[in-house]
Amino acid sequence: DAGITQSPRHKVTETGTPVxxxxxxxxxxxxxxxxxxxxxxxxxxxxxxxxxxxxxxxxVSDGYSVSRSKTxxxxxxxxxxTSSQTSVxxxxxxxxTGNSGANVLTFGAGSRLTVL
Amino acid sequence: SQQGEEDPQALSIQEGENATMNCxxxxxxxxxxxxxxxxxxxxxxxxxxxxxxxxxxxxxxxxTLDTSKKSSSLLITASRAADTASYFCATDARxxxxxxxxxxxxxxxxx
Numbered sequence: 001d002a003g004i005t006q007s008p009r010h011k012v013t014e015t016g017t018p019v020x021x022x023x024x025x026x027x028x029x030x031x032x033x034x035x036x037x038x039x040x041x042x043x044x045x046x047x048x049x050x051x052x053x054x055x056x057x058x059x060v061s062d063g064y065s066v067s068r069s070k071t072x073x074x075x076x077x078x079x080x081x082t083s084s085q086t087s088v089x090x091x092x093x094x095x096x097t098g099n100s101g102a103n104v105l106t107f108g109a110g111s112r113l114t115v116l
Numbered sequence: 117s118q119q120g121e122e123d124p125q126a127l128s129i130q131e132g133e134n135a136t137m138n139c140x141x142x143x144x145x146x147x148x149x150x151x152x153x154x155x156x157x158x159x160x161x162x163x164x165x166x167x168x169x170x171x172x173x174x175x176x177x178x179x180t181l182d183t184s185k186k187s188s189s190l191l192i193t194a195s196r197a198a199d200t201a202s203y204f205c206a207t208d209a210r211x212x213x214x215x216x217x218x219x220x221x222x223x224x225x226x227x
Binding site: 031033035040041042043044045048050056058059090092094096102103104105106107108109110 | 122146147149151156157158159160161164166204206208212213214215216217218219220
């Protein structure tokens, strides 16, 4: 997935521990998104960012926080991981042109998180 | 709740046949997109249709959009084994930059 990398790709952790997933892009795109994918639910938007320090909630933001201190990095943090947060997490980026344009997403390879 | 809902949830067809998937959504949109996901991989953008368009083609793909019914369809003609994947529709609402996905259709092409 050229231009976008997620780390770690796999992580196993215990309930109650903090976890941070990192999304890094080299495309200088304005928009960055975090989704989770679970069987039977498709992809659900957690948080997204429309610029440095500009973020907003998605459909399933409870239990998650994000930060974007520079254009290339978008961090997703689980302050205290729970078993219900076991999932595959995808980051996506978009050049975006605002509400009048089209945000076509390029996805990372995903991060598989298991919370025991 | 999710904006888009694909139908059917799963579809199996013979190689060479056409595959049709449908997507319904709830609120007014700027654009509707279709993505493909091969097993265990990230999603890949296939095609975008704007709210003022009714039909769009790209290779073997044909997308239609009916804003009055809040629905879209994706047709894949002359299916191939490599088309086996999950397909998702995604919408962006007029009011913000959120891009919301449906639950997807799992397409299986039988040899």
